[in-house]
Amino acid sequence: MNLVLHNYWRSSASYRVRIGLALKGLAYEYRVVNIIKDGGAQHTEAYRALNPMAQVPTLEVIEDVGSPVVLTQSLPILEYLDERWPQHPLLPIGASHAAMATRAKVRALAELINAGIQPLQNLTTTRKVKALGGDDQAWVQGFIASGLAAYEAAIAETHGRYSVGDAPTLADCCLIPQLYSARRFGVSLDPYPRLRIIDAACADDAAFQAAHPDRQPDAVA
Template sequence: MKLYSYWRSSASWRVRIGLALKGLPYAYEAVDLLASQQKADAHAARNPMRQVPVLELDDGTRLTQSLAILGYLDHLRPDPPLYPVDALERAHAVALAEIVNAGIQPLQNLTVLGRIEALGGDKLVWGRDVIQSGLEALQAAAAPHAGTFLVGDAPTVADLCLVPQLYNARRFACDLDRLGLLTTIEARCAALPAFQAAHPDQQPDAPRSTP
């Protein structure tokens, strides 16, 4: 398999965690979002939304949308499950994942921030506000179901969405003191090798710091 990814892309990061948790090997193909490589026709042929991630299977089939890709990985290798097997737990996990996937990340992606700026708005204030209010809603929604992780005692698709979104929250200077449940769970995720391997700084296209 080949993953088209960008080191700081939160949606790509979700898929990298899923691949690592399942121990699935893959080739990494960087798409430089800052150089607008996602806008090129070659990438539009992979994903008409001109976004990463794209997971290309060995037979050339291309999968897009991180949550759909994670669902595919669960069928390919069910253990450990990213989507809980129990129907209610699954619904809770998907609801939390969608708060990030549909309710936060699309409001602060590169294209939207560029439009805010072009319209004369302050993209950093906008980004901070939508991430802050979204994560506060996520925390309130998670509280009744949380165990060691967001839903129960093993990482689910919800945690795979949480960790990259908190990274973005720091970049936008959100107030994390109000998000204690989320940052506690983030720390538990960060202790796991799969989450460490998927971190942006570990990716081949991450800028190398000069000695």
């Protein structure tokens, strides 16, 4: 079995999956999809056949026997990894009602970023804002700041060393790339003390370090 991750160093959705793979100790082939150069390799016919939304990441799971499985959308990819390789669970385990509620909270935090922030900072969106005469930088900064404020409030009762408790979850796989994007777009993290504690914990973790954009083969200094 081989894993092939089609991704881009600075893509936050790609970064989420790299963190999940690293937390689980899974080796994979890194396939670059440069979403900027020459109009973007995500728009080629070959790539669209894998990912009709023309977005990264895409994970191919190439089994020893049978056809490859092609997975898109970072959160379902992470949930697939979690089901298939349960070590270092990304969703807290347990059959109790309390465990179910905790999983729902982890997924809600992941969605806060996946649905509530990231699509508003995505390349396609910011290009459209600019084309319509808007200030794309101010647009992105405003949505990141309000989204992070919501995350900071949402983890008041759940956080420990990480967003929910003392082990990394799906929520942190989304949060850390989002904090990377915040810095990239010039959004201060000063108003979010809980997020800064989690950020520091993840910065100390080898899996999060290995997944960092600057450590990827296509990183540009």
